[in-house]
Amino acid sequence: MKRILKSSWLPWALLLVGTAFYVYYGVEWGAWLENLPNLLIYIVIILALYWALRKKEQLTDGDHKE
Amino acid sequence: MYTFIISILLLVLGYVFYGYFVERTFGADARRETPCYTKQDGVDYIPMPTWKVYLIQFLNIAGTGPIFGAIQGILFGPAAYLWIVFGCIFGGAVHDYMSGMLSLRKDGASLPELVHAELGRTAHIIILLFALVLMILVGAVFVTTPATLLGTMTTSWGEWGTPLVWTCVIFAYYILATLLPIDKVIGRIYPLFGIALLIMAGGVLYGIFAQQGALPEITGAFANHHPNSALPLFPALFITIACGAISGFHATQSPMMARCMKNERLGRPVFYGAMITEGLVALIWAAAAIKFADSLNVEGDTPYQRLLTAMTNPETGKMNPAIIVNQICNSWLGTVGAVLAVLGVVAAPITSGDTALRSARLITADFLHLPQGRIWQRILLSAPLFALVFLLMFVNFDILWRYFGWVNQSLSMITLWTITVWLARQHKLYVITLLPAIVMTMVCITYICIAPEGFQLPPLWGYAIGAAVTLTSIAVFVLTVVLKEKNKLTPQQP
Numbered sequence: 001m002k003r004i005l006k007s008s009w010l011p012w013a014l015l016l017v018g019t020a021f022y023v024y025y026g027v028e029w030g031a032w033l034e035n036l037p038n039l040l041i042y043i044v045i046i047l048a049l050y051w052a053l054r055k056k057e058q059l060t061d062g063d064h065k066e
Numbered sequence: 067m068y069t070f071i072i073s074i075l076l077l078v079l080g081y082v083f084y085g086y087f088v089e090r091t092f093g094a095d096a097r098r099e100t101p102c103y104t105k106q107d108g109v110d111y112i113p114m115p116t117w118k119v120y121l122i123q124f125l126n127i128a129g130t131g132p133i134f135g136a137i138q139g140i141l142f143g144p145a146a147y148l149w150i151v152f153g154c155i156f157g158g159a160v161h162d163y164m165s166g167m168l169s170l171r172k173d174g175a176s177l178p179e180l181v182h183a184e185l186g187r188t189a190h191i192i193i194l195l196f197a198l199v200l201m202i203l204v205g206a207v208f209v210t211t212p213a214t215l216l217g218t219m220t221t222s223w224g225e226w227g228t229p230l231v232w233t234c235v236i237f238a239y240y241i242l243a244t245l246l247p248i249d250k251v252i253g254r255i256y257p258l259f260g261i262a263l264l265i266m267a268g269g270v271l272y273g274i275f276a277q278q279g280a281l282p283e284i285t286g287a288f289a290n291h292h293p294n295s296a297l298p299l300f301p302a303l304f305i306t307i308a309c310g311a312i313s314g315f316h317a318t319q320s321p322m323m324a325r326c327m328k329n330e331r332l333g334r335p336v337f338y339g340a341m342i343t344e345g346l347v348a349l350i351w352a353a354a355a356i357k358f359a360d361s362l363n364v365e366g367d368t369p370y371q372r373l374l375t376a377m378t379n380p381e382t383g384k385m386n387p388a389i390i391v392n393q394i395c396n397s398w399l400g401t402v403g404a405v406l407a408v409l410g411v412v413a414a415p416i417t418s419g420d421t422a423l424r425s426a427r428l429i430t431a432d433f434l435h436l437p438q439g440r441i442w443q444r445i446l447l448s449a450p451l452f453a454l455v456f457l458l459m460f461v462n463f464d465i466l467w468r469y470f471g472w473v474n475q476s477l478s479m480i481t482l483w484t485i486t487v488w489l490a491r492q493h494k495l496y497v498i499t500l501l502p503a504i505v506m507t508m509v510c511i512t513y514i515c516i517a518p519e520g521f522q523l524p525p526l527w528g529y530a531i532g533a534a535v536t537l538t539s540i541a542v543f544v545l546t547v548v549l550k551e552k553n554k555l556t557p558q559q560p
Contacts, residue, residue, distance in 0.1 A: 014453045021460050037234060042456050049449030055442040 011050040018042045069144060069284045070274070070353050073151045074346065080155030081342040085334050088160055091495050092167050094330040101174040102326050107439045109247045110428065111174065114326040116335065118253060121260035122326075124340040126319040127162065128263060129208075129418030131309020132348035133410055134387040137377065139307035140352040141370050142299055143291030144282045149303055150352065153311030154345030157502040159338045161312055161478055164485040164499060166320035166337035167330070174325035176425070176432040177317045181480060184487040193480050194433060197318050200473055201426035202451065203466060204315070206458035208419030209236050212412045215388070219408070233459070236416060241452060243420035244427055245444050248326065252421065259413050266395070266406040267347045270354045273398035279357050282369070293371045298525055301513040301532075304505075305471045310348025312502065314477025316341070318425045355387075358394050426451050468519040472510065479506040483539070490547045493555075500543075504536055511535045 022039050102113040114122075139146040168180050175183075177197055182190035213232035220227030243251045274281070290299040308315070320337060327336060359373030366372035377390040388411045395407035430447045431438050438444050482503035489496035512532030514520040523531070 010450060014450065018453065018457060021457055025460050037230060038456070038459075041234060041237065042453065045449050045452045045456065048445050049453070052442040052446040052449065056446060 008050055008053050011046045011053065014049070015043070015046050018046070067281045067283075069147055070281050070349070073147050073349055076151050077154060077342050077345050077349070080151075080159070081339060084155055085159065085163075085338040085342070088163055088338065088498060089331075089334045091489075091498060092164065092333075093494070094167065094333055096329055096331045098330055100170060100327050100329060101324065102328060105173055105325075107437075109438055109444070110322070111325045112247065112249050112253075113328050114249060114253060116328070116332050118257050119323050119326050119332070120336050120340060121257040122252060123166075123320070123323045123336050124343055125256045125260040125263065125414075125417050126322065126421050127313070127316045127340060128260075128309065128344050128347065128414065130411070130414045131313060131315075131418075132344045133351045133391060133414070135307050136310050136348035136352040137355040137373075137387040137390055138385065139303060139310075139348075140356045141292045141374060142295070142303045142306070143289060143370065144284055144287040145290075145299055145303055146307060146352050147284070147349065148287055149307055149311050150345055150348050153304075153307070154341060154348075156498075157482075157505070158310075158312035158316070158345065159341040160498055160502065161482055161485070162316045162320060162341040163333060163337040164489075165317035165481050166324050167333045168485060168488060169321040169324040170327060170330060170333065174321050176321050176429040177477075177481065178429055179432045180488075181484045184484045184491070185480070189480065189484075193477065194429065196473055196477055196480075197429055198426055200315065200470070200477065201318065201422040201429070202454050202458065203470060204422035205240065205419050205426070205451075205455045207467060208415040208422070209233055209240065209455065210459055212236060212415050215412055236419075237452075237456075239416070240420050240423055240455075241448070244423045244448050244452075245441065248322065248424075252424070256417065259409065259417055262406065262409050263347070263414065264343070266399075266403075266410055267350050269399045269403065269406065270394060271350050273394070274350065274354055274357060277357065277361070277398065279361050281353055281357055291368065291370045293366070293368070293374050296518060297513075297516060301509040301516075304509040305475055305513050307348065308471060308474050308478075310345055310352075312475075312478050312506065314474045314479070314481060315422075317477065317481040318429070319421055321428065322421065322425060351391075354394055354398075355390055358390065358398075423448070423451060423455070472514055472517070472520070475506060475513075476510045479503065479510050482506055483543070486543065487547050490543075490551055493551065504540065507536045507539050508532045 018039065102111050105111045106113070136146070136150065139149070165177065165180070169175050169177075172180065172183070178190055178194040181193045210233065213229045213236055216232040217227060217229030220232075225231070288299070292299075292302075295302055304311075323336060327333070355373055356369050359376050360369040362372050362376050364372050364375045366375050373390070374385070376393070377385055377387050379386045379389065391410050392407045395403035395410070397403075399406060427438070427444065427448050430436075430451070434447070436443060436447065438447075482499050486496045486499045486503050489499060509532075512528045515523045515528035515531050516525050
C-alpha cells in the first residue's frame with residue numbers, strides 16, 4: 001500500500017485537487033449534477049494516468065530483474 | 067486599393083527573394099538525412115508528403131490568429147498593412163524558418179531544448195514555463211470558446227446541443243489528437259481544414275475586389291486611428307497582430323512538422339511559405355473588415371469607428387471579431403460563406419487547441435528525456451496536462467488570458483535571440499534575426515511597462531525602459547557571443 005501511494009502520488013494529488021474544485025464550484029453554482037460529466041471525464045483521465053504509472057513500474061521492475 | 071495590391075505583391079516577392087536569401091544563409095542541405103528517417107518511431111517522427119506537411123504547418127500556425135488579430139489590428143489604421151507585410155517577410159517568416167530548421171537539424175528538438183543549447187539553463191527554464199503555460203491556456207480556451215459557440219448554434223438539438231456536450235466532444239478529440247500518431251488524426255483532418263481556410267480567404271479576396279467601396283491607403287500610416295486605444299500605436303499594434311506578422315506560438319509548433327519533413331530544402335515552402343501564406347490571409351481579412359465596415363450603416367464617423375461598433379457585442383460591451391467574420395462570410399459569400407464562417411470561428415480554434423496540447427506533450431517529453439513510442443508513455447505525460455486543462459475550464463481565467471498576447475510575443479523575442487546566438491556561433495549572417503530580435507525586445511518590454519495589465523507607467527517611461535533593456539541585450543550579445551567568436555577565429559600570438 002505504502003509503495004503504491006509512493007509511486008502514484010500524482011494521480012492521488014490530482015484527484016484531490018479535482019474533487020476540491022468540484023465541491024467548491026458545485027457549492028458556488030449549485031449545479032452538482034450538471035458538472036458530473038466533467039468530473040467523470042476527469043476521473044477517467046486520472047485512471048489513465050494511474051494505469052500508465054503502473055505500466056512504467058512493471059517495466060522498470062522487469063528491467064531490474066534482468 | 068493600391069496599397070493592398072502592392073502589399074500582396076511584396077509578400078509574394080518576399081517569399082521568392084528574401085526566402086531564398088534566408089535559406090542560403092542557413093545553409094539547407096538536401097543530402098542531409100532528416101529526423102523523420104533517422105528517428106522514425108511511427109508516432110511523432112513519420113515521413114509525410116510535402117503538401118500535407120505544408121498544409122498542417124499552415125493550419126498549426128494559423129488558427130484564428132490571422133483572422134481575429136488582423137481585424138482587431140486594422141483598427142489602428144494602415145500601419146497594420148506595413149506591420150503585416152514587413153513583419154511577416156523580415157520577422158515572422160525568418161523566425162518560423164530558422165526555428166523550424168534549427169529543430170530539424172537537432173533531431174526535431176522542441177523550442178525549450180533549442181533555447182537551452184544556445185542561451186543556457188536559466189533561459190531554458192523560463193521558456194519552458196512560458197511555453198507550457200501558453201500551451202495549456204490555449205488548450206483550455208480553445209475547448210470552452212468553440213464549445214460555447216457550437217452550443218448556441220445547436221440549441222434546436224435539445225439536450226445534445228448544450229455547451230457541456232460539445233465540451234466533452236472537443237475534449238475527446240483533443241485526447242485522440244494528442245495521443246495518436248500524427249498521421250492518424252492530424253495528418254488526415256488538417257489538410258482539409260487548411261484547404262477550407264484558404265478557400266475562405268480566396269472568397270473574401272474576391273469580395274474585396276467585387277464589392278463597392280474604398281480601402282485605406284498608405285497615407286497617414288503612422289497615425290493611430292484606433293477609436294478606443296489607451297495605448298500608442300507602438301507597441302500596441304505589434305502585440306495585437308501576432309499571427310500574420312510574427313508570433314512566438316509558431317516556434318512551439320514547427321518542431322512537430324520538422325519531425326515529418328523528408329528533406330531540408332523543403333523548409334522554405336513549409337516554414338517560410340506557410341508564414342507568408344498566413345501573412346496573406348491576415349492582409350486579406352484586415353482589408354475585408356475595414357471595407358465591409360465602411361459600407362455599414364452603424365454609428366461612427368470613420369471606417370475604424372464603424373468597424374469597432376460593428377464588432378462590439380451590445381450585451382457584453384466586449385470586442386468580438388467573430389461577429390464581423392460571420393457578417394462578411396454571410397453577406398459576401400452566401401450559403402457557402404456561412405459554412406466557411408463556422409469553419410473560421412469553430413474549426414480554426416479547435417485546430418490550434420489540439421496541437422497546443424500535442425506540443426505540450428512533446429516539450430515535456432524532451433525536457434524529461436522520455437521516449438514516446440508506447441501509448442502508456444504518451445499517457446504518462448499527457449494525463450497531467452489534460453487534468454490541468456480540465457481544472458482551468460472550471461475557473462474564470464480572464465486575468466491570465468489578458469497576458470496571452472504579451473507572453474506570445476515574448477516567446478518570439480527569446481526565440482529570435484536564440485537563433486541569433488546560433489547563427490553567430492556558426493559564423494553565419496546573424497543580422498537577419500538580430501534586427502527583428504531588437505524590435506521585439508523593444509516591443510515586449512515597452513508594452514509590459516505601459517499596458518493596463520502591466521505596470522501602467524507613462525509611455526515615455528516605457529520607451530526609456532524598453533530602449534535600456536534592448537541596448538543591454540545587444541551589449542550582452544556582443545560581449546558574450548560576437549567578441550568570443552571573433553577571438554576564436556583570430557590566431558593566437560605566441
